[in-house]
Every structure is written in structure tokens, then in C-alpha cells.
Amino acid sequence: MPDSAALTRHWDPVQPARGRIxxxxxxxxxxxxxxxxxxLLFLTFFLVLPLVVVFVxxxxxxxxxYFAALAEPEALAAIxxxxxxxxxxxxxxxxxxxxxxxxxxxxxxPGKSVLLTLIDLPFSVSPVVAGLVFVLIFGLQxxxxxxxxxxxxxxxFAVPGIALATLFVTLPxxxxxxxxxxxxxxxxxxEAAITLGASGWKTFRRVTLPNIKWGLLYGVLxxxxxxxxxxxxxxxxxxxxxxxxxxxPLHIEVLYNDYAFAAxxxxxxxxxxxxxxxxxxxxxxxxxLGAAATTP
Amino acid sequence: MQIPRVALSVLALFTGLQVLASSxxxxxxxxxxxxxxxxxxxYAAVNKAFAARWEAEQGEAVRVYQSHGGSGAxxxxxxxxxxxxxxxxxxxxxxxxxxxxAALLPKEWQRRLPQNSAPYTSTIVFVVxxxxxxxxxxxxxxxKPGVQIITPNPKTSGGARWNYLAAxxxxxxxxQNDEGKAWDFVGALYRxxxxxxxxxxGSTITFVRRGIGDVLIAWENEALVAANEVxxxxxxxxxxxxxxxxxxxxxLVDKVVDRRxxxxxxxxxxxxxxxxxxxxxxAEHYLxxxxxxxAARFADRFPKLELLTIADFGGWAVAQKTxxxxxxxxxxxxxxxx
Amino acid sequence: xxELATHIAAPxxxxxxxxxxxxxxxxxxxxxxxxxxxxxxxxxxxFFQAAGAGWPKWWAELTNPRTLSAFRVSFGIAFLAAxxxxxxxxxxxxxxxxxxxxxRRLVDALIDLPFGLPTAVxxxxxxxxxxxxxxxxxxxxxxxxxxxxxxxGILVALVFVGLPFxxxxxxxxxxxxxxxxxxxAALLGAHRGHILAKVIFPPLVPxxxxxxxxxxxxxxxxxxxxxxxxxxxxxxxxxxPLLIVIKLEQFDYxxxxxxxxxxxxxxxxxxxxxxxxxxxxxxxxxx
Numbered sequence: 001m002p003d004s005a006a007l008t009r010h011w012d013p014v015q016p017a018r019g020r021i022x023x024x025x026x027x028x029x030x031x032x033x034x035x036x037x038x039x040l041l042f043l044t045f046f047l048v049l050p051l052v053v054v055f056v057x058x059x060x061x062x063x064x065x066y067f068a069a070l071a072e073p074e075a076l077a078a079i080x081x082x083x084x085x086x087x088x089x090x091x092x093x094x095x096x097x098x099x100x101x102x103x104x105x106x107x108x109x110p111g112k113s114v115l116l117t118l119i120d121l122p123f124s125v126s127p128v129v130a131g132l133v134f135v136l137i138f139g140l141q142x143x144x145x146x147x148x149x150x151x152x153x154x155x156x157f158a159v160p161g162i163a164l165a166t167l168f169v170t171l172p173x174x175x176x177x178x179x180x181x182x183x184x185x186x187x188x189x190x191e192a193a194i195t196l197g198a199s200g201w202k203t204f205r206r207v208t209l210p211n212i213k214w215g216l217l218y219g220v221l222x223x224x225x226x227x228x229x230x231x232x233x234x235x236x237x238x239x240x241x242x243x244x245x246x247x248x249p250l251h252i253e254v255l256y257n258d259y260a261f262a263a264x265x266x267x268x269x270x271x272x273x274x275x276x277x278x279x280x281x282x283x284x285x286x287x288x289l290g291a292a293a294t295t296p
Numbered sequence: 297m298q299i300p301r302v303a304l305s306v307l308a309l310f311t312g313l314q315v316l317a318s319s320x321x322x323x324x325x326x327x328x329x330x331x332x333x334x335x336x337x338x339y340a341a342v343n344k345a346f347a348a349r350w351e352a353e354q355g356e357a358v359r360v361y362q363s364h365g366g367s368g369a370x371x372x373x374x375x376x377x378x379x380x381x382x383x384x385x386x387x388x389x390x391x392x393x394x395x396x397x398a399a400l401l402p403k404e405w406q407r408r409l410p411q412n413s414a415p416y417t418s419t420i421v422f423v424v425x426x427x428x429x430x431x432x433x434x435x436x437x438x439x440k441p442g443v444q445i446i447t448p449n450p451k452t453s454g455g456a457r458w459n460y461l462a463a464x465x466x467x468x469x470x471x472q473n474d475e476g477k478a479w480d481f482v483g484a485l486y487r488x489x490x491x492x493x494x495x496x497x498g499s500t501i502t503f504v505r506r507g508i509g510d511v512l513i514a515w516e517n518e519a520l521v522a523a524n525e526v527x528x529x530x531x532x533x534x535x536x537x538x539x540x541x542x543x544x545x546x547x548l549v550d551k552v553v554d555r556r557x558x559x560x561x562x563x564x565x566x567x568x569x570x571x572x573x574x575x576x577x578x579a580e581h582y583l584x585x586x587x588x589x590x591a592a593r594f595a596d597r598f599p600k601l602e603l604l605t606i607a608d609f610g611g612w613a614v615a616q617k618t619x620x621x622x623x624x625x626x627x628x629x630x631x632x633x634x
Numbered sequence: 635x636x637e638l639a640t641h642i643a644a645p646x647x648x649x650x651x652x653x654x655x656x657x658x659x660x661x662x663x664x665x666x667x668x669x670x671x672x673x674x675x676x677x678x679x680x681f682f683q684a685a686g687a688g689w690p691k692w693w694a695e696l697t698n699p700r701t702l703s704a705f706r707v708s709f710g711i712a713f714l715a716a717x718x719x720x721x722x723x724x725x726x727x728x729x730x731x732x733x734x735x736x737x738r739r740l741v742d743a744l745i746d747l748p749f750g751l752p753t754a755v756x757x758x759x760x761x762x763x764x765x766x767x768x769x770x771x772x773x774x775x776x777x778x779x780x781x782x783x784x785x786x787g788i789l790v791a792l793v794f795v796g797l798p799f800x801x802x803x804x805x806x807x808x809x810x811x812x813x814x815x816x817x818x819a820a821l822l823g824a825h826r827g828h829i830l831a832k833v834i835f836p837p838l839v840p841x842x843x844x845x846x847x848x849x850x851x852x853x854x855x856x857x858x859x860x861x862x863x864x865x866x867x868x869x870x871x872x873x874x875p876l877l878i879v880i881k882l883e884q885f886d887y888x889x890x891x892x893x894x895x896x897x898x899x900x901x902x903x904x905x906x907x908x909x910x911x912x913x914x915x916x917x918x919x920x921x
Contacts, residue, residue: 026732026826028826032733035725035728035729035733036729036733036735038725039722039725039726039729039730040741042722042725042726043726043741043744043745045770046790046793046794046797047744047745047747047748047794047797048744049763049769049770050756050759050760050763050794051747051759053759053762053763053768053769054755054758054759057759057762096664096665096668096669099661099664099665099668100661100665100668100669102657102661103657103658103661103662103664103665104665106655106658107653107655107658107662109658109662113909113913115665115666115669116909117905117906117909118669118673118674119669120905120908120909121673121677121901121902121905122673123851123852123905124851124852124855124901124902124904124905124908125677125855125897125898125901126854126855126856126857126874126875126878126894126897126901127855127857127858127875128855128857128875128878128879128894129680129855129875129878129894129897129898132680132878132882132890132891132894133676133677133679133680133894134676135376135882136679136680136683136887136891137676137679138377139376139377140375140376140377140398141375141376141377141397141398141887142376143679145376145377149377152555154377154379156376156377157373157376157377157378157379164672167672168672168673168676171669171672171673187654187655190655191654191655194654194655194656195654199656200655200656200657203655204657222749222750225749225750226750228752229750229751229752229753229754229755230752230753231752231753231754231757231857231858232753232857232858232875235857235858235879236879236882239363239373239378240363240364240365240373241328241361241362241363241378242361242362242363242364243361243362244361248752249752249753249754249755249858250754252754252755252758253754254364256501256758256862257333257364257495257497257498257501258336258337258497259501259505259526261505264758265758265762268752268754268755268758268759271751271752271755272751272755275747275750275751275752275755276747276750278750279743279744279746279747279750280743282743282746283739283742283743287739369882372882449866449880451880452880490783490865490867491783491865491866491867492865492866492867493866494866494879494880502783505765505767506761506765506766506767506782506783507765507766507767508766508783622886
């Protein structure tokens with residue numbers, strides 16, 4: 001809150017009023033234009049150009065090469081693995097997000113803020129560290145390595161390891177969206193439903209879910225986006241078996257390293273399109289319902 | 297938004313089954329070949345030819361999966377459980393590490409196949425821009441003022457270690473085996489390297505695609521592919537007076553093939569590399585074949601130069617420890633930020 | 635409302651009262667179990683392995699010049715990137731909230747792009763743009779400015795990944811800012827610069843700091859977008875996550891674990907700071 005003393009210090013009743021009364025409620029037009037220009041220039045360099053270059057480089061060798069790159073069996077395997085990973089991680093972390101948000105926002109207990117901090121932990125951990133911890137646990141030289149190898153169970157350098165690493169990295173997304181939203185919605189509606197005789201499950205389905213559905217969708221979209229695009233964590237646990245344990249981001253690196261630049265940008269453009277679609281859905285939601293629907 | 301719970305559980309079940317199915321890993325008529333960076337196209341061709349031959353002879357369809365990366369990185373992956381049936385790496389020291397740290401194959405693995413288990417060899421040459429503007433003809437020219445050298449990081453790349461040894465060998469030869477002078481030479485070389493990529497392929501990309509540096513020290517096959525196929529006409533190869541005979545070895549990973557029951561298949565795969573067909577594919581991909589008749593046929597593809605061998609450095613066990621281990625000569629020469 | 639009633643009615647400790655809503659035990663139990671299995675136990679394993687390395691190894695790693703350089707590079711450039719993002723993020727949030735111009739909604743939508751774009755895609759795109767053969771790199775090279783393979787390249791990548799954080803944390807606060815205070819200040823004779831500095835800026839500080847810290851935390855651990863554009867030269871452009879990967883590839887698992895543990899401690903500290911700041915922001919907004 002502004003200091004009222006500071007305001008009154010500058011009040012000078014003797015100051016003659018100029019022509020018409022105009023209040024400096026906004027900056028001069030010249031300043032406005034300048035600020036907008038600087039902001040747009042910054043965004044062009046850091047946001048727009050990278051976006052454009054992906055597509056330009058992808059089509060540099062023509063549309064035929066572009067589509068051939070995407071139709072190659074190894075690229076298709078990478079796309080399948082990426083989709084599979086997302087299909088595993090997103091539902092699991094969504095369930096976690098819903099359950100965690102329910103427990104945090106509908107009840108009071110000591111240590112709530114600690115729990116929130118712990119849930120946010122994957123956000124600040126470097127993805128490489130995330131991959132490393134699973135290698136340390138499940139790798140042949142790790143904690144359970146010998147036990148798993150004796151039973152022929154493969155976690156690291158196989159799909160389960162990739163799923164675990166991605167699970168770690170995408171864990172907070174849904175929870176982070178839902179907690180503030182549900183927190184601001186309070187508990188009154190649910191309590192009313194309970195006192196009227198509804199079961200807990202029914203209350204959740206009929207009262208809570210409809211209230212949070214757009215926030216939930218937004219969280220799911222973010223989680224999905226990260227699951228598809230994760231690179232660092234997966235790079236450490238993947239083994240880079242071309243056609244088997246390469247996700248799309250890893251496949252981009254493989255193609256890039258094999259001089260197939262147009263092909264690598266082709267796969268990158270596919271991921272970019274997915275990101276843009278996600279952005280588009282989220283934006284349309286916000287325009288329709290106002291920002292209030294997705295943020296507390 | 298009200299997706300029925302049933303649908304969700306079906307989806308979960310389905311994905312669970314998928315996960316299980318794929319975690320059983322590769323089925324029995326498949327092999328995993330864990331290789332180093334520059335051999336992608338080579339092994340793609342080999343795998344195709346081998347599969348055709350195996351199908352014709354045994355009536356069984358086989359698929360060989362590939363994994364590529366820096367030689368050291370790949371060795372690490374195998375030690376950590378990447379189930380390689382065969383490893384085809386850049387230098388013996390990396391396979392030695394697999395033997396000693398994970399006991400996946402016997403310590404005497406190198407004697408099991410001909411020519412120290414190296415079906416093909418290569419060497420180290422220079423790549424320069426068209427017209428050789430900085431006039432690089434031999435090792436001493438690399439230290440001319442203003443020359444920027446591209447070479448990978450010996451701590452992670454196999455090719456980088458061959459590069460280093462070639463430089464060291466040359467310095468020793470021309471300074472009457474004065475180690476101090478060799479130290480100075482190699483140190484100056486790395487100080488003129490603006491970028492140290494983690495793998496040989498990374499360095500090639502840096503030089504060719506990103507236009508950084510005046511000279512690239514590279515595997516011969518990397519250099520020839522870059523000059524003849526990737527950046528045709530923009531690059532020239534310069535053959536130094538003295539270089540090193542790089543012997544990238546191949547080996548069967550006993551523990552894995554016995555567990556998977558693929559020993560015969562994997563052995564046949566490695567043997568294929570020594571057959572005239574396998575050797576021809578190697579030559580076509582600019583790797584020096586060891587079979588005399590194939591070598592004779594492709595003789596003019598490969599420049600002639602004097603080659604040192606790893607034996608001249610005391611063998612890989614000594615060389616790895618002296619130069620590339622923790623606190624070794626490279627660590628002492630190359631201080632970060634200096 | 636209900637809390638107030640409860641406080642007045644029953645002096646029993648809050649967490650012992652009978653709950654109206656069901657499922658506390660179940661949901662909290664599931665939450666803790668899932669969290670432990672996926673996040674907490676693996677991280678604890680990391681700490682134990684690192685601790686098992688023994689103090690001499692820790693000390694050797696901590697004081698290794700290469701590690702220190704990587705720390706400097708990662709933290710230093712991340713800090714600069716977060717500062718840039720703070721400055722420009724504030725500007726962009728201001729422009730988006732206060733002004734109207736054609737394409738404003740499109741720009742607003744685009745801000746979230748770094749959130750959703752895979753880091754590898756960002757990496758190759760930025761490397762392509764800022765190399766000496768690239769669209770931006772080529773004209774700059776004429777002035778002798780090299781971006782790719784220098785610390786500047788890392789800066790560019792880290793600014794990209796942190797871009798949305800400040801904008802998105804400052805925007806809601808700006809939107810909710812009470813225009814009456816500005817009008818009162820103007821009526822009382824303050825000129826625009828004064829209003830900006832004394833009336834508008836102070837309430838934004840918590841949000842700005844939160845966004846800055848978020849961008850900072852993200853930038854420290856970033857891997858995918860940086861390795862394509864960094865030169866990986868020890869001491870100059872080698873970032874900490876890359877050092878971890880290199881140590882792994884050299885079979886120095888202990889060294890990798892120790893560095894990872896150090897990064898984890900830094901992450902935890904930053905996370906704590908972020909949560910404190912977010913709490914401060916929430917209290918300031920509510921006030």
C-alpha cells in the first residue's frame with residue numbers, strides 16, 4: 001500500500017492548474033509505443049524466431065523429405081514410445097494431483113506447507129538428477145540391480161525406466177494447478193453435500209469435479225506437454241536404443257547427430273505442433289471463460 | 297469431462313499390459329549392438345546384409361537393434377545394465393572397463409577374435425576448409441597463431457583419445473622422446489580448442505555444420521564421410537605425416553548372450569564382420585578393412601601414412617591410466633578456464 | 635467461515651475434531667505413499683549414496699576447480715538470465731495488461747510457449763538461430779559478436795526457458811492492482827514517473843521476486859536446451875548437469891552423485907524461498 005505521507009509531501013496547492021485538467025493516469029503515447037516496441041522486439045528474438053526456424057529448417061529439403069522423415073520406422077517407434085509414456089504418466093499424475101489436492105485443501109493438518117514444498121520438489125530438481133537417481137536404484141550397479149537382473153526384469157534402459165523418470169519430472173503439474181484453485185473454492189459446497197447425505201465419492205464427482213474441471217484440464221495439458229517433451233531425465237535412463245528406447249526428443253538428438261538435420265527438425269516440428277495445439281486449447285479456454293476459470 | 301471410470305481403468309490396464317510387454321525386452325531373434333558414434337550408417341548397412349544372409353542360411357528372421365553414442369558413454373550404459381549382445385566400441389580400454397567393472401565378459405576377450413578383435417581399423421586425419429586457407433599440412437601447423445582446433449573431449453569420447461595419442465606420438469617422435477616437449481605440444485593444442493564436444497560426431501557437426509574452427513582432428517572414416525558426402529566440395533582432407541592406427545574392437549558380451557540364448561547368433565554376427573562381404577561394407581564406409589584381398593581392392597581409397605600403434609604407448613591399460621584417468625596427464629595439461 | 639465457528643465453539647486441537655468431509659486418511663495416505671515412492675525415496679537414496687562417499691570425496695569434489703567452474707557457470711548465467719527475465723518480464727506483463735495493441739491476445743498466448751515446448755526442440759532451434767551461419771548469428775558475427783558456443787549462448791537458452799515465469803506471476807497482480815490509488819496519487823499532483831515508482835511498483839515486488847526465483851531455479855537445472863548451444867568447455871561453458879553426465883560417463887558415479895546432491899540442496903533452498911515468497915505475495919494481495 002502506498003505511503004500516504006509520501007503522497008501528501010508532493011501536494012502543492014499553490015501550483016497553477018494548466019489549461020485543462022489532465023491526470024497522468026498513463027504514460028505519454030511516445031513512451032507507450034516505445035515500451036510496446038521493446039517488449040515485442042524482445043519476444044520476437046526469444047520466442048517467435050525459434051518457433052519459425054523450426055519449421056523453416058524442417059522443410060528446407062522439401063516436403064517429401066519432411067514426410068519421409070516422419071514415416072521412417074524409427075521415427076514412428078519414437079512417436080509410439082512418446083505417446084505411450086504420456087499415456088502412462090498423465091493419468092497416474094492426474095490421479096495423484098486430484099487426491100493430493102483433496103487432502104491438502106479440504107482438510108487442515110500440521111505440515112501442510114511442508115507437503116506442498118515436497119510436491120513441488122521435482123520442479124526444482126534438474127532433470128539429469130532425476131534420471132540419475134533411478135539409474136542409481138535400478139541400474140545393474142545400483143541398489144536393486146542384481147536382484148532385477150536375476151529375474152530378467154528390465155527397468156533402466158527400457159520403457160519402465162523412461163516411464164519412471166517422466167513420472168518423477170511431471171509429478172507436480174496437476175497438483176500445482178488444483179491446489180490454489182480448490183483452496184480458493186473452500187469446503188462449504190462439499191460440506192453441504194455431505195450433510196445432505198451424499199457419499200464422499202458422490203460429492204467429489206458431482207460437486208468438486210465440475211468446479212475444478214477447467215483447472216484440471218489445464219493441469220493435464222501442462223503435464224502432458226512436459227511428459228512428451230522431457231529430454232534430460234530420459235536421456236540418462238534411456239540407453240538410446242534406436243527404434244526401441246528413443247522418445248521423440250531423444251530421436252531428434254539422434255537424427256541431429258547423424259547429419260539428418262532436416263529430419264531432426266521435422267520431428268521437432270511435430271513436437272512443436274503438439275505444443276502449439278496445447279497452447280491453443282488453453283488460450284481458447286481462457287478467452288471463453290476468463291482467466292478466473294483456470295486460476296484462483 | 298465426465299469420462300467414465302470404467303474407461304479409465306481399461307486404459308490403465310491396457311497401458312499396464314503394454315508396459316509389461318515392452319519390458320520383457322527384445323524377443324529372441326534380435327540382437328542389440330551397442331556401438332560408438334560414427335558407425336551409424338556402417339552398421340545400418342551391415343545389419344541389413346547380415347539379416348539377409350542369416351535368413352538365407354538359417355531360415356530365421358533376425359533384427360539387429362543399434363545404440364550409438366560416445367564410446368565411454370556407451371560402455372557406461374552397458375555396465376549399468378544396457379543389455380548389449382555385442383559391443384563394437386572405439387577402443388579396447390572401454391571394453392576392458394566392461395569386463396573389469398561388470399564382469400560381463402572375460403578379461404581375455406580381445407584374443408578371441410582375429411586382429412585383436414578389430415575387424416576394421418582407422419586412423420586420425422585432419423579436415424580443413426576448402427582451399428586450406430590456414431595452410432595446415434602437418435601437426436606443428438596446428439599450433440600456428442590464430443588456428444582454432446576442433447577435437448572432442450578425451451574424457452568422454454573414444455575418438456578424442458585416439459586424437460590425443462596421435463598428437464602425443466608425433467610430439468615424442470619429433471622431439472627425441474622428450475616427454476616435457478610432448479606435454480607442451482599437446483597442452484598448446486588443447487588450449488587452441490574453443491569447443492570440446494562430448495563425442496566425435498559432435499565435433500564433426502561443430503566443424504561442418506556450425507562453421508566453428510579451422511581444422512578438425514577426426515577419425516578417418518568420419519572425415520571421409522564429411523568431405524565426400526555431407527559437405528561435398530566445402531572440405532579438404534589433410535593427411536599428417538604420422539598418425540596412430542586406431543583399432544576399434546568388437547566383442548561378445550558373454551553374460552548377456554548366455555542369458556538371452558543368442559550366443560550362436562551373436563558370434564555369427566561378429567564373424568560376419570570378418571567375411572569378404574562384411575569387409576567390403578566396411579571399406580565402402582571408409583573403414584580400413586583387414587582382409588588382404590578387400591584391402592587391395594580399396595587400396596587407393598585410403599591414404600598411406602606412417603602409423604603408430606597402441607603398443608607404442610604401452611597398451612591401453614597403461615595409456616588410459618597415464619593419460620586419461622583421474623589426475624592423469626590430460627587432467628594436468630587441461631586446466632579448466634586456463 | 636466454518637473455521638471461525640469451530641474456533642469459537644470448541645477449543646479442541648484443530649486436527650482432532652471429527653471431520654465433515656470423508657477420505658482424509660485415505661487421500662493423505664495415498665498422497666504420501668505415491669510421493670515417497672516416486673520422489674522422496676529416490677532422492678533420499680541419492681543423498682545416502684552421496685553421503686556414503688565420505689567427507690574426503692565430498693571435499694575433493696567441492697573444491698575441484700572444474701566443479702567450481704561449473705557451479706559458477708550454471709549459477710552465474712542462470713542468475714543473469716533470471717535478472718533479464720525479471721526486467722523484460724515486468725515490461726511484457728505491463729505492456730500486456732495496461733496497453734491495447736493489435737495482436738495483444740496472440741502475444742499473451744505465446745508467452746506460455748517455453749512451458750510447453752520440449753527442451754530439445756528449443757535447443758536445436760536456438761543453436762540454429764544463433765550460430766554464425768544462423769539468422770541472428772550471422773549479422774551479429776559481422777560485429778564480432780559470437781553467441782553460440784559462448785556463455786552468451788547459454789544465456790539465450792536460459793532466458794528462453796525462464797521467460798514465462800515472471801510474466802505469469804506478475805500479470806495477475808498487475809491486473810488486480812487498485813487503480814484508485816493511482817488516481818489518488820495523480821490527483822494529489824504526483825507525476826507519472828513518481829506514480830510508477832512509488833505507487834505501482836512496490837506491490838509488484840513480491841510477485842517479481844517469486845517469478846525471478848522460479849526462473850532462476852528452472853535455469854540452474856536446465857539441460858536439454860542448453861547442451862545444443864553451449865560449447866561444453868570446462869571453466870567457460872560447462873554447466874553442472876553436463877558435468878554430472880560427464881562424470882557418469884567416466885564411471886565416476888560417486889562424483890556424479892555428490893554433485894547431484896549439491897544441486898539438490900541448492901534446489902531445496904530455492905524452493906523454500908519460492909514458497910515463502912509466494913506466501914508473502916498471497917498475503918500482500920489479500921491485504
